[in-house]
Amino acid sequence: MTGWFSFRDGEATAGDVLALRRTEEVLGRAGLPYDVVWSAGFRPGHLHMEHVRPRAYSHLLFVCGPLHGERIAELHWRFRHCVRIAVGVSVIDGRDPAVTGFHRVLARDTAGDPPVVDLAARAPARPLPPVVGVILTHGQGEYGALRRHEWVAEGVARWLGGRDCARVELETRLDAHDWRLPGTPEQLESVLARLDLVVTDRLHGLVLGLRAGVPVLAVDPVAGGAKVTAQARACGWPALVAAEELDAERLERWARWCLSEGRTAARRLRDDFGADALPDNADELLTALEGA
Template sequence: MAGWFSFLHGEATAGDVLALHRVEDVLRRAGIGHDVVWSPGFRPDAPHLDDVRPAAYTHLVFVCGPLHGPQIEDLHRRFAHCVRIAVGTSVIDPGGPAVTGFHRVLARDGAPGTVPGPDLAARAPGLPALPVAGLILTHGQHEYGPRRRHEQVAGALTGWLAGRDCARLELDTRLDAHDWRLCATPAQLESVLTRLDLVVTDRLHGLVLALRAGVPALAVDPVAGGAKVTAQAHACGWPALVPAERLDAARLERWWHWCLTDGRRAAAETRERFRGAGAAAPPDAADGLLAALEGRVAA
């Protein structure tokens, strides 16, 4: 079985791979053995087109995507002896060689005289629910001079997260009324944060805004010796803090697990404490503002 996910210069989309899973499920239930070829750029350790012997197969099934271009035409030449079937595909040019090279085209759309059908991804087997992690990093804060470890921290966090089976969402606390990729108001950002399972951050406000939303934060202080992230974690009574000098996978794993278990309750309790009124709320600098103003006026 092949698809656009098989070509070195193709691409693997979530929809394409789910469509493949749907077809695999059908073949598996029917007891039909099959192999899948992948792009070496996407799955280096899987079988690739250059690795397989066309003579070893009786059928070629092409899954999902548009039927056009030289890469599909080359499949017809390489597997000329095979029965070639396209399934769940879009037909761009019914008379083009990429289309006519197939013995059978079970199209999702574009085939003359046929009604469009649902994409194969719609009925793919169910998937497990995975943690959704927001990543909030800063690459600035040059005021800390030689104590900065921001590049090392960002590299370690992104490399570590890339290896975790989770959904990752890169976020920024910076607001912009003109850039659609950024939130324009705090309410917009908070609406995103409340939908996450945890936040991984090296920013003070990444930590505080996550806790304000009731979401556990795995915080890393990117300044050697500790600076405002450490101070804020202590002020909020938040334990999931890793110093830049002690940043390693083992500590990240431990706090990741804690954030997704006990940390959920701790974050919810922190949020309620932030929302408390009067004596129930933790004091902050604004509580002393009126006294400071009155003192200055009196002076």
């Protein structure tokens, strides 16, 4: 089985992979053996196009995506002895050699025929991983030589890249004109409330995540600890990693806690914030003004 996910310079989309899983489900139920060819860049260590021996196969399946271009036409030549079938594809030009080279084209959309539901829609469901909001800063030059921001960001990114989770990059900065940024605090809070976990090295990433009742894995990017550490202490929040102690094992241990006991702890803190159970400086403001 091949698709656009099979070419070295192609791409693998979520829809392509789900369409592939739907096709695998059908073949598996029928007891038909198959191999999947992956892009070496996307799935190193798997079967790649340059390692395929075409004569070892009787059929070539091309799954999902548009049928056009020289790369698909080359497949027809390389697998010319095979029965070639395309499934769940879009046909833009029925005269394209990429299309006419197939013995059968089971299109999801083509001129003159009614469209068919995409294969991805009926792909077998798998357990969904947690959704993790990532709020990092590369600034805060005021900490000078104590800054470990680049080290922290790289370490967190490397750990997250190897973890099975849905990562959402977020920013606490507001912007009324850039659609990629929240325009109001409530817009950011709306996103935070839908997360399973927040990973951050920012003070307000910590506070706003807990305010939304979402567990937060906080990393203090300043050597010796600074405002993130202080705020975690003020909130009584334990999931904190110092820059000097940053490693994947420690991050993973706190992430597991956040996604288990931490859920209840975060909701309790959210309720404490709302019930004025934790003091801040606002109540002292009037006294300070009166005494000034």
